[in-house]
Amino acid sequence: MIKQKKSKGFTLLEVLVAFTLLAITFGTIMKIITGSAKNTQKASRNTKIALLAQSKMDELGLFEKIEEGTSDGDFDDYNHWQLDIEAYDVPYEGDVSQEFTSVELMEVTLTIISNYGGKERRNEFKTLRAVTPDFSRPRGKK
Secondary structure, X not given: OOOOOOOOOOOHHHHHHHHHHHHHHHHXXXXXXXXXXXXXXXXXXXXXHHHHHHHHHHHOOOOOOOXXXXXXXXXXXXXXXXXXXXXXXXXXXXXXXXXXXXOEEEEEEEEEEEEEOOEEEEEEEEEEEEEOOOOOOOOOOO
């Protein structure tokens, strides 16, 4: 009786299956890493835009008087801002006259236009600011 030697290795099919599984796993991991990097980049841009908006809103009223009108400018090569300020009329119910109040509300709209990678994106931020009223100007008129 002749004894057959048992081979102690992997067949070609087993090696091919192992490489295929390795390639699929590696591809999936690379997609996850790429997606994570893109999300991190988007979050970084969104954070920057929010900080720029907060900074611009904080400047408002410090260096110049808050008045009705429009102004614009650039933060950097990618981010442009536009600021619109207009009087805000508070709706009152009933027979109430508020012609001479000690505070006037101004609606401030800050629009940041970003251009990253050729895609324009607009972010709008709104707030109300209280200012000392100008009694020489009729209320509700621009």
